[in-house]
Amino acid sequence: MNESEDLKAKRNLKALVELGRLINSSLDLDFILNNLLLTSLGKFLSTRGFIALKKDGCLKPIAHKGIDDQLLNKFPKISNQNELKSDEFKEYLNSIKIVMLDEICSSQECIGIIALGEKLNKIPYTDDDAEFLHTITNIGATAIQNSLMLTELKKTNRILDSRISRLNSLFELSKEFGLFSESTKVARLLVYSVIGQFLIQKFAVVSIDGNNIKILESKFPQDELLNSINKINIKLITNSLLKNEIELNYKNLNKLGVELIVPMQLQGETKGLILLGKRANEIDFSEADVEYIYSVGSLAIVSIENQRLFKEALEKQKLEEDLEIARDIQRNLLPHKIPQFKNFDLVANTVFSKQVGGDYYDVISLDENHFCVAIADVSGKGVSAALMMANLQAFLKTICKQGMKIDEATGLINDLISENTTEGKFITFFWALIDDETKQMLYVNAGHNPPLLIRKEKITKLDKGGIILGVMKTMIPYLSENLQLEKDDVIVLFTDGVSEAMNQNGEEFSDERLEKLSVSLTSKSAEEISVVIQNEVSKFAYGTLQSDDITLMIIKVK
């Protein structure tokens, strides 16, 4: 070996050490490849070359010198080492004037190739050159491998970060959803979290309550959205729908720009939908994305549903309280004790229904020999009906002591009630003034179920009077009728709760049944008659829910 060769070897060694130190000090792939390529070009006095690395199973040129970009774009698809020897590839290398090729191999696998053009001095590459190039690529391989691993690690880290961020969001939302009281707020929070996570500008959240579709939040045109949604059966959407399915089956929604529909489900039942427009970064929704949105939606719907149930319970409670108050008012309006009379045996009572009906009766002593009886049914239920009843009682108690004629008094009561009622409310009302001495009875019936006067098994219906109270001011004067009552006459006054009591077959107790029963009972005392009728009604309606008050007043002439 001569001296110059020795010197050359030393220089080569020095260059290799330097290259090794340089590229191993960096993890920047571009820097590494650039140096690797430049060192090789410099060493072999070549003007062109490239490095291609395996990416997604195929070789891809990453760094290049002296070769046109366009030519590099035509790089053939190479997925294994055999293809490096293919004619196609050789032809391609010729076209870009590459004459030298080496594989870059890490300890495990081939990760790429380095390719060089002919030397400037046209001297062909020698075996020594090939060996030297191989040494260079060996040094480079480690650095490239490290750099690739770092990139991969960074990528994995980013995916992990994004998973963590999603988990955090879920955790945060689950906390918040428990706190919010309104479904619109929950929906808004749900939406913010999703659009923030996925860069979405158009969105909507709808919920289903029974058959009602409620748009909780929408950046799509509301009316059109509602129109499109009303045309589909939301309950049938049990899986998330991606863009292509929406294009195919939900053209209207697709037109609005909906690209993803995620159902919000509770116990497998769809209770709402999240509709999303396209992502600003134009990336399609992945399976994991959809799953995340589904999770957020499930959290939200639990909260929305809880709120709904809570509200419902609250309303029910309020309604029950309302009814309780009404019941109290009504009970207090009825006479606590019924006065005793010389010639009349009088019994009255009401069986209240679970819901408050509007039955009312009263027996008022006017003076030693006169008294007034009244029975009424106020339309509607609850507090408003109870208050109307209280009004009626107040008018009645005042007017019956004024000594007015009963027909005129009825007209006056009607005027007062009409002034004080809201549209559609009315009262059926029957009242009578009875002389305890002469057994005369003067009555007016304002649309109430006609009381039955039973004399010797014959029924007379007490139906003289006029229109029900509260519908309009008195235009046509009320009629009254004067009756001379006789011993053993029985008068049965009742509300529709008696005649319209239903049995399990949906049949009414009926006027006929009541009349027939009443006629058969005339020999009994007022108390007994009342008890038997009530028993018969309750026997008839056995097993059904009493939906209206049942009021019965029996007057028997002694």
Add this chain to the structure above:
Amino acid sequence: MAEFSTSIKDQGNINIVYLKGFLDAHTAPSLENTFSGLVDKGRYQIVVNFKDLNYISSAGLGVFMAYIEKIRENGGDIKLSSMSEKVFNIFDLLGFPLLYEIFKTEDEAVLKFNEKK
């Protein structure tokens, strides 16, 4: 509960919104109010300064998405500035730099608005 507050400074036509504390699902409505207040007044040129923001969650990011369209339709923009690295990473992770201009300093963001004129 984590604290969050916003304050607004008018600088000509530009409104600088300062965020402070923790912007999460719980505090997001507060920022929402700030934005809708500005939009209602027709003030569409907004710089958000994140200098004192310690944390932002996806619900907080959602507020930015919810208003950007309306604001840009009206010729305005929301520009972001002065983020801590932690906060920037969250924005970056979700791809916000694609949609929003993010500046190192408030002044740069303001300058960008003025440049356009």
